[in-house]
Amino acid sequence: MALLNLDSVSLVYPGDDRPAVANLSLAIDQGELLAVVGPSGCGKSSTIGLLAGLTQATSGLLTLNNMPIVAPGPDRAVVFQDYSLFPWMTALDNIVFALQESGRALGKAAREEAGKLLEMVGLESYSHKYPGELSGGMRQRVAIARAFALDAPVYLMDEPFGAVDARNRVSLQDLLLKLWIGSGAKKTIFLVTHDIDEALYLADRIAVFTPGPGRVQKIIEVPFPRPRRRYFLVQDRRYIDLRNEILSLLQKEILEEFQQVEGGAGI
Numbered sequence: 322m323a324l325l326n327l328d329s330v331s332l333v334y335p336g337d338d339r340p341a342v343a344n345l346s347l348a349i350d351q352g353e354l355l356a357v358v359g360p361s362g363c364g365k366s367s368t369i370g371l372l373a374g375l376t377q378a379t380s381g382l383l384t385l386n387n388m389p390i391v392a393p394g395p396d397r398a399v400v401f402q403d404y405s406l407f408p409w410m411t412a413l414d415n416i417v418f419a420l421q422e423s424g425r426a427l428g429k430a431a432r433e434e435a436g437k438l439l440e441m442v443g444l445e446s447y448s449h450k451y452p453g454e455l456s457g458g459m460r461q462r463v464a465i466a467r468a469f470a471l472d473a474p475v476y477l478m479d480e481p482f483g484a485v486d487a488r489n490r491v492s493l494q495d496l497l498l499k500l501w502i503g504s505g506a507k508k509t510i511f512l513v514t515h516d517i518d519e520a521l522y523l524a525d526r527i528a529v530f531t532p533g534p535g536r537v538q539k540i541i542e543v544p545f546p547r548p549r550r551r552y553f554l555v556q557d558r559r560y561i562d563l564r565n566e567i568l569s570l571l572q573k574e575i576l577e578e579f580q581q582v583e584g585g586a587g588i
């Protein structure tokens with residue numbers, strides 16, 4: 322039984338004549354790490370907004386545990402590309418705040434737990450720094466530590482590593498896997514990414530969206546056992562084939578759309 326379910330969901334923003342999401346149906350199981358890839362503007366972030374309950378669908382139904390999603394809730398943590406830390410709070414206080422908000426720890430216990438989380442992301446000596454005093458990669462580490470602090474069953478992640486350099490990205494991906502596996506039941510993760518390699522390294526399944534309005538073009542099952550090793554993965558024939566398949570799905574749609582706009586001028 323799917324934990325998260327989107328059933329023929331459409332979204333037309335007020336004042337727009339074209340839907341951002343059209344007839345999107347997708348089911349995500351408890352404990353699944355689903356990656357979503359698709360061309361820019363195809364409605365990936367809009368879908369996150371719908372799942373988060375920040376936006377209401379124009380038609381169709383979204384459910385979590387069979388209950389309609391109508392508003393944001395502590396059962397869904399959202400992680401954005403732009404870190405979304407409170408700039409007036411230190412790294413430690415950002416995490417303390419999340420622990421207190423989620424009711425996981427208070428006072429001294431919250432500070433201790435926040436310290437441990439910062440240690441886990443390798444930032445124990447930066448706990449007193451404000452977000453503006455940290456590099457982009459460090460800020461995203463704090464954002465991941467804060468995501469751990471929320472300990473939500475569902476994580477909605479919108480290109481969480483999009484603004485991070487390649488080296489930091491690799492270690493943040495491994496942190497994300499730590500978060501996913503957790504200490505008890507696996508989290509359910511809906512991860513929007515532009516990076517096909519990231520999707521193939523992290524996901525159980527990859528939903529390839531069509532160009533806007535967003536719909537699922539194809540669901541790809543990622544066959545590699547875990548733990549995955551990047552070095553071996555990239556040499557695996559199946560990895561190379563899946564990567565090429567996703568690339569050609571994305572390119573095909575973009576080319577077709579371009580040809581329609583251009584009146585079929587061959588490219």
Ligand SMILES: Nc1ncnc2c1ncn2[C@@H]1O[C@H](COP(=O)(O)OP(=O)(O)OP(=O)(O)O)[C@@H](O)[C@H]1O
Binds near residue numbers: 334361
């Ligand atoms: N708040 C909004 N109000 C009106 N239109 C919006 C809003 N947010 C997104 N849109 C429109 O909805 C469509 C889908 O945008 P969305 O940001 O969901 O795409 P995306 O796939 O996440 O893009 P990207 O990969 O570039 O981040 C676009 O045409 C965009 O202009």
